Amino acid sequence: MKLTQEEQEMLDGKYGEGAKIALKIQVALGDVFKAERMVPVSRTHVALSNQDADIWFAEKMVEAGAKCRVSPTVNPGFNLEYFQCITTISKKDEEQIRRTRKAYKELGATLTFDCTPYQEKNVPRFGEITAYSESSATPFINSVYGARTNRESAQSALCAAITGRTPLYGFLLDENRKGEVLVDVQAKIRNDFDYQLLGYAVPKKLKFKTPVFVNVPTNPSPAALMNLGAQLNTAGNVPMYHIVGVTPEAPTLEAAFHGEEPKKIITITQEDLEKVHEEITDPGGKIDFALFGCPHFNIDQVKQVADLVKGKQLKVKLWIMTSALTKNLATKMGLLETLQAAGGDIVDDTCMDQPCWEFLYGKKGVTDSPKCAYYTKRRNMQFVIREVDECIEACMRGEI
Amino acid sequence: MAETFSCHKVSEGVIEGEVLVSTDDLCFYLVDPETGKVIEKNHALEGQSVADKILIFPSGKGSSVVQADGMYQLKMTGKGPKALIIRYPDTVLVASSIIMELPVVDKVDEAFYEKIKNGDHVLLDADKGQVTIQ
Structure with a gap:
């Protein structure tokens, strides 16, 4: 990968050990996905989880002196003070959440403790290059706003927040954002809940392809779009979708597929939704x-x-x-x-x-x-x- | 007679060991960290241990958070795999492997997949981009 002078200096340790580790991980990621270079990010979100690996990596970066250049919003752990009022929290769990809070505070994160930052505190513009982790966030950023993010892991998003950049690959590139599978929705989509089932039903027939929905209502609520993305990404690692006439990169069917033919056409029936509902x-x-x-x-x-x-x-x-x-x-x-x-x-x-x-x-x-x-x-x-x-x-x- | 195949480095390292092949994608959160056994219902490896194996599977699955946590817990208990050989790298699995310093390769010569079977012994050199069936 081609690095700028500043990136090479970061890799050589001029900006501290933390930035060096973060960039080293990103360069390795870039090599795997054949990124030619790094690009600056202007927004980041870290799927803080308060689990062992999360604390281990966050504290490792704190010890290495890392500070976030692009302060990330973060996911929730739990509200210690609230739960201490209604139940008993073990010493171990109390210690863990306190360590998580402290580590992210020291890294310079924006402590929103919220998994839907795209609704109120970290809202990108069309085309903006970002690094979001969190399964409900990446589809919303890519699909609803037309901003660009890969399906980052919590740790790779933290690296992006620290270095202020991300390797240029995947969903950051035009050619990888085109729709691949046409999803003809024959089921009745009546409310926000039906988007949950739709999101969960589609990946079973999809297998890692970007879906383009037709025959769904043309004025879905923010909650409906949030539900659709969250379930697509939970059931099937799908970080981007298009809805023709709704999402910004799909004004027409042709635009959604970048002028190409769909690789596949699938139909979602009322029975599909009922079946998935029964299963889960x-x-x-x-x-x-x-x-x-x-x-x-x-x-x-x-x-x-x-x-x-x-x-x-x-x-x-x-x-x-x-x-x-x-x-x-x-x-x-x-x-x-x-x-x-x-x-x-x-x-x-x-x-x-x-x-x-x-x-x-x-x-x-x-x-x-x-x-x-x-x-x-x-x-x-x-x-x-x-x-x-x-x-x-x-x-x-x-x-x- | 040892036979060597080309592959592509995802995460660095050189290691040898016994292989275990999974036809299903894998989420390390659904592997018991105490035993290394896969606990996911109806998984191709359900009930089998991944401990100290060189694990061959198509792709990772699961959220940005749980995959890393599953791998981390296995690393801490020492019941994790020695290395991974995958077909379809995704950001979450790749980032987690690099951070946990677990050797991983992809793009292995198709002929390898025709030869390899459970219990075979392989030498994996991610840095050189070579995997050898011994």
């Missing part, structure tokens, strides 16, 4: 809780739940996970008060795949998110997956 949900029964916000809910979604529970009493506890910014907004709008009066709550800075939820292990809940159910399999949490209004009805009955 746990069976109904008595439930103990409801968990929303995987990915983090935006304010419209918080309001939807608040409107549904207004003046009612839930039989089981309900949590909505969201960003601190959205929680603040929900508080000012009176939505938090409405939720709490019904027996629900909003928890910020928190992911469902964290040890703070140990008090729910072995129990059954409802959620609207297949991604939530997928990643909690290792934590022995069961999830019945339904659309939001059905989840709320279940919360009032205590069963589904």
Whole structure:
């Protein structure tokens, strides 16, 4: 790979050991994917996870004196102070989250602790070169904004934040952004939840190809697009999609395919959606809780739940996970008060795949998110997956 | 009679060992770090241990976070593979391997795939871009 003088100096250690390690990793990555050179990035997001490998690498970079040139927003771990009020957090887990916070603070990250930075704090412009890790983020950045990112790992995104650059390959290049498979949606897409199922159903027939959707509604909500991308990338490593007439690189079918013929045409039927729904949900029964916000809910979604529970009493506890910014907004709008009066709550800075939820292990809940159910399999949490209004009805009955 | 095939370095290193072939993609989060056994339901390697093996599989899978964490835990317990031979590199697997200093190659000569079988002993030299069936 051809390096600039500054990059060569960085590799030689002139900008410190941390930057040297980060660039060395990126050069190795660039070599694998045949990148000719590095390009500057103007935004980054790191999928902080508060897991062992995450802390190990973040602390290693802190010890090496690394500072972020392009301050990344970061994913949530868990909100220690909140959970200490409602359950017992072990010494080990407390120590771990404190170390994570400290390491990222020292690296100079922007501590949003939110997995949907593309909705409110880290929003790129069309064509911008960025480095995002987080499975719901990369498809949104590429597809909805038409900005450019590869499907970074948490660590490679942190390297990009430290060096301020990324190797030029993959989805950063025009020719790799074209659609490959035409997805003809014959199923009825009625609401945001149907995009979850659509996103989960498509990769089974796709195998690492970029899909181009036709015959879906032309004015999807931000939540619908977030859901579609999150599930595509969870079920099948798909970091970019096009919707003809909706996403900016697909004004027409021809534009989406860069004037070429689709490699394949697939059809998604109502039966496909029902089948995937059946496969991913746990069976109904008595439930103990409801968990929303995987990915983090935006304010419209918080309001939807608040409107549904207004003046009612839930039989089981309900949590909505969201960003601190959205929680603040929900508080000012009176939505938090409405939720709490019904027996629900909003928890910020928190992911469902964290040890703070140990008090729910072995129990059954409802959620609207297949991604939530997928990643909690290792934590022995069961999830019945339904659309939001059905989840709320279940919360009032205590069963589904 | 030893036979050598060309390959392409993904992550540096020279190592020898016994191979284990998987026809399925692999997520290291679904490998038990205590035993090295694959715990993913219906996986081609379900119940088999990847510990100390040179692992041959098509591609990595799983989120940006869990793949690295799975590999890290295996590295810490010493129950991880010695090296990887893959067909389709993705950013997450490549970045994780480089960071964990696990030797990895791709683009191995097709003739290698026709010859290789479970239990064969190979010498993998990622730096030179060579893999030898011994």
